[in-house]
Amino acid sequence: MFQHDNARPHVARICTQFLEAENYLSGFGNEFSSEDPRCPGSLPEGQNNPQVCPYGLYAEQLSGSAFTCPRPTNKRSWLYRILPSVRHKPYTAMHCGNLTENWDEVEPDPNQLRWMPFTIPKSSEKKVDFVTGLHTLCGAGDTKSRNGIGIHMFTCNTSMVDRCFNNSDGDFLIVPQQGEILITTEFGKMMVEPNEICVIQQGMRFSVNVFGETRGYVLEVYGAHFELPDLGPIGANGLANPRDFLTPVAWYEDREVATGYTVINKYQGKLFSSQQVFSPFNVVAWHGNYTPYKYNLDNFMVINCVAFDHADPSIFTVLTAKSSRPGVAMADFVIFPPRWGVADHTFRPPYYHRNCMSEFMGLIKGHYEAKEEGFQPGGGTLHSTMTPHGPDRDCFEKSSTALLKPERVADGTMAFMFESSFSMAVTKWGLETCQRLDKSYYQCWEPLRKHFDPNWRPSKQ
The missing domain is CATH 2.60.120.10 (Jelly Rolls)
Known part of the structure; x- marks a missing residue:
């Protein structure tokens, strides 16, 4: 069903793999669920962690908030998977490239700054996937104290093959600018095109397939999750409607990787990798209110x-x-x-x-x-x-x-x-x-000229 190359998959198959996330971002503990249609009944009934899960699956909870958070802000999902994510070799440090949390590399610069379009490497010269193509542009704060943000660019030309990414530091809001990206997550797949955005929340594993030269922006937040803004005097309707946010439908692959599958973990601003012998996208069913999601900007009121x-x-x-x-x-x-x-x-x-x-x-x-x-x-x-x-x-x-x-x-x-x-x-x-x-x-403001006239008087009507 899923090819690890740059060939674009059949559109209909991807676009139907979404649930409508009515009120997904409006809080109050909304619950969503999905199971791969190949395994009907894979979601346990009546409890989250039965003694034996259907189909011999493992139950694993992914928590995006403290256990004791108030109900409207309590975020967690239960994943029912073929093997638990704990089965992996120890993490070892890896080269971070241009991904950084070092905000003291250069002296502060208060000037207005503008960047020309960021260069996408040619695949004929160098193969660059989403992770190796991440470049930190600016940011502030600290991942250890869970308070801050980072702004990154991604420029890549090849798909991630037998590797996935996991951000232990915070949420990624991804804004594609050139080229579609097919994001495979533990919850299912999302095709995200320019003029759409997606959010991969803290701790969720994902892999990115591209179909040519690809570029986009990433906003990372540490210590908070994205939510819809309060509407106040606007009233009940307007801006982004909750029903327009989409979550993936469960999709799994039961695949062993003899050469090793690499899980890349961003932790305290650094990158670490571990090896395992199976695909991490082995979740047959899930339920909860902590998922990845996407949104089409054309739907903004x-x-x-x-x-x-x-x-x-x-x-x-x-x-x-x-x-x-x-x-x-x-x-x-x-x-x-x-x-x-x-x-x-x-x-x-x-x-x-x-x-x-x-x-x-x-x-x-x-x-x-x-x-x-x-x-x-x-x-x-x-x-x-x-x-x-x-x-x-x-x-x-x-x-x-x-x-x-x-x-x-x-x-x-x-x-x-x-x-x-x-x-x-x-x-x-x-x-x-x-x-x-x-x-x-700065020169775009240099030609601004003085229009002041001390003799000006308002015209009589």
Whole structure:
């Protein structure tokens, strides 16, 4: 059923392997279950851990929260598998490449930073899979104290063969930008395309198949899980609807690997590997409320200003990872989708701004409205804590004199932002090694000219 190569699998088979996750992210201990149709009745009835599981399976619990968390935040799933994950050789340290949690590699840089599209290695020159293609761009905090985030790029050209990845440090929110990725997890498979996202939560093993040159962004959070933002005065409906989040259907492979199957574990910011003789994707059935999931960004219900002024970007929040401070996020995932602009007497693009948050922006496709030149799909920008930023000169001049009639904004475009309360440190790879840093970025604001007129008076109506 599943080929370990770059051939694209049959679409229908993958797309039908999902459950609709009604209210999946809304809390209150919602329960989901799935079993591989090849083994009907593989989910135990009436209890989680019977003396003997159906089909001779092993019961294993995966906990994403402390046992004693309140019911709305208690996360766990039961996996019924052919062999338990504990059966493996000892972990040994492995080379981390450009994946790091060392935030002191280079001196701090408060400047506005922009990166050109990150280079994808050619498969004819070097085979790079998802794990070896992970590069840490910036981050803050500490995995040991379970408080922080990391922002990574992935650029790869080959599928993971007889290896999987497990993040013991936190959750991965994956944003493909170029190329589809087929993610096989312990819970089943997910095909994730550009303009979709997926979340692989802490401790879940997964492998990534690609179908050519592939690139994307990863937001990692330590110590919190992503959830839907509160809606407040918006009311019951809007933004991302819980029913649009999808979880995989159970799928297993009972496969022995004589040459050894490698399990790669990210632990305290380092990589470790262990060997076992069987595929880890041997879960025949599962149930619980702690699973991987995916979401199509086209399903986002935009809330926008219909009178005057420019609303804050928080109205575009898809997912949030909350901190211990009310109303302050460790990280928000925010998108800027196609929408109507109708505000009267208003400078419609994003306003000039200094922020106590850090803002990393990426572009999946199209042109971002406030900087139509320079900011390209597959690249990024970082505007650090209290560093000023805003539209370039061309955008300002055009928008200041535009006829304010209803217009479509961002058609054919999808920009996004990873916003965080942490003050981000950029890695040596991001500032030097990747050689994609645009050192002329600041020049897009240099042509801004003075319009001040001390003799100006309001016109009489």
